[in-house]
Amino acid sequence: MSTTLLDRAPAVQTDQRTSLVGLNRKEIAQRLETDLGLTNKEARMRARQVWGWIYNLGVTDFAEMTNIAKPMREKLDDWYTVPRPEIIERKVSVDGTRKYLLRFAPGVEAEAVFIPGVGRAGALCVSSQVGCTLNCTFCHTGTQALVRNLTAEEIVLQVLTCKDDIEEWPSGKDERQLSNIVFMGMGEPLYNTDAVAQSIDIISDGEGISISRRRITVSTSGVVGQMQELGEKSEAMLAISLHATNDELRDVLVPINKKWPLKDLLQACRDYPGTSNSRRITFEYVMLKGVNDSDAEAHELVRLLKGIPAKINLIPFNPWPGSDYECSSWSRIEAFADIVNRAGYASPIRTPRGRDVGAACGQLKTESVKKRASELRAEALYGNGQLPE
Known part of the structure; x- marks a missing residue:
């Protein structure tokens, strides 16, 4: 590293x-x-x-x-x-994953992760907020209080910084390393829909970065009220952080389920603009030992998704300090995947990437904190928030 x-x-x-x-x-x-x-x-x-x-x-x-x-x-x-933003920290994993901690303004820092060998060539996981309000119990990012939404500029800057680092200019070269963008970093993208949609317009423009909208995926924990708008504004691919097959468990794992339960969420998926067999919705399912990984839950997952063009990503849980969860065994994950595969759904098991540098799914967290405007102005002028004597 x-x-x-x-x-x-x-x-x-x-x-x-x-x-x-x-x-x-x-x-x-x-x-x-x-x-x-x-x-x-x-x-x-x-x-x-x-x-x-x-x-x-x-x-x-x-x-x-x-x-x-x-x-x-x-x-x-x-x-x-x-x-360009200030690069506070740049870490490279033994598997080639690169994690960037970027400072956009005093007290406003977010992480982005470049993962080679994902998608067509490589994927950049971008953040849409600093911190998060959703408090998903298995996610480290959810333990960081929300500082603010990122702007379209700050989202696009994550892409430009990565392209600088991997030396991928001009954008239009055939053998590109960065082929996919996933909004799966810090924050809930659908609580920042306008900025996310504008950044996608810029990233997908054919005379610029030129990453197809079909290679841009926005992941939501289930903000049903914004899903239709996202699809209409961005034409992006949709991913759902599902993680449970019943409301009782999902209320614990993904608390936003109390506002928009599974019935509402799955109907919004059926109604998502452009959904078809060639534009399937991805359902993300983190594998938690003894919590959501039984054969019965695999069968229920298949039943829930009936009629929705879908693929299911099984995600081995990535540990972080203080977490109460453990990752399911590999044999249990494979048994779960076999049931889903036999039902006709593509069910890849996501190989953990960047665990050694805290860049894996659910591990992103910065030390940014919400501060008063007066404190931020002082930091910008004097550094470290120290006022002059």
């Missing part, structure tokens, strides 16, 4: 320019019209040029955007930035 650890205060935030990361192409054009006085036609043309440099080539310096005249590049640099 290799680790890069940078334990320092955030730099003083003096740059008042507008970041272009996280804006869609139309929004960039509108800013160019308003700020620089360009005509609508020229603004759209310049927005397309800048878009390609940012998202296809990974350029962060306007001076390098050589198909734009020098006077215009100087104007762009006066008004805008193409930033």
Whole structure:
């Protein structure tokens, strides 16, 4: 395992320019019209040029955007930035998994995990919030209080940081390492639907990062009230953190079930836009020893999902300090999978990745805490929240 650890205060935030990361192409054009006085036609043309440099080539310096005249590049640099977050920590597992702890602002830190050999080539697990409010009892992230939602910019920056690290620019190369995006990091994506949908629009744009919407999966613990909107806005693939086959147990494991029980959740899955045999919903099921791993529960899982185009990911539980759960034995997991497979469902067992660096499913957690705005301003100016003598 290799680790890069940078334990320092955030730099003083003096740059008042507008970041272009996280804006869609139309929004960039509108800013160019308003700020620089360009005509609508020229603004759209310049927005397309800048878009390609940012998202296809990974350029962060306007001076390098050589198909734009020098006077215009100087104007762009006066008004805008193409930033990157501060990498607080970078860990590489023995299996090649890379975990990044990123600081977007004082007190706002989130983790992202790149997993090679997943999907078509490799998957990046991104966070949508700092912390979480759901308190799923088997999940380490759920023990961290919510700090705030991440913006579309901060979600996209996780992708750009990973592409910088794996040196995958330009985006359009055939033999890419990063082929899939999964919203399975910190937080509940459907409590941040607008930012998640906008980030997907940017990530999937064919003239930029160009990752197909069919290779972008959003996982929810069951926020039924936002599922239809997510499907309509993003056209992303859907994953459900299921983990139980009855309301009594799911109320304990996934407390949001008390608001939206299994009957409502499964109906929302049947109604999810675009669901078909070629666009199946993934149901995630963490295997907990003596809790949800019996043959009877495997049969009940098959019954519950009848009529829903689905595949089932069985996830060996990843331990974390203070957890009350244990992982099911491998033989028990295989027996469970056999029952599901015989019923006609694809039921892969997810090989644990990045356990040694705390990057496996359910292990993500940062030390970010919610702070008053006055504290954050002090940290930005003086570092570590220490006011001057």
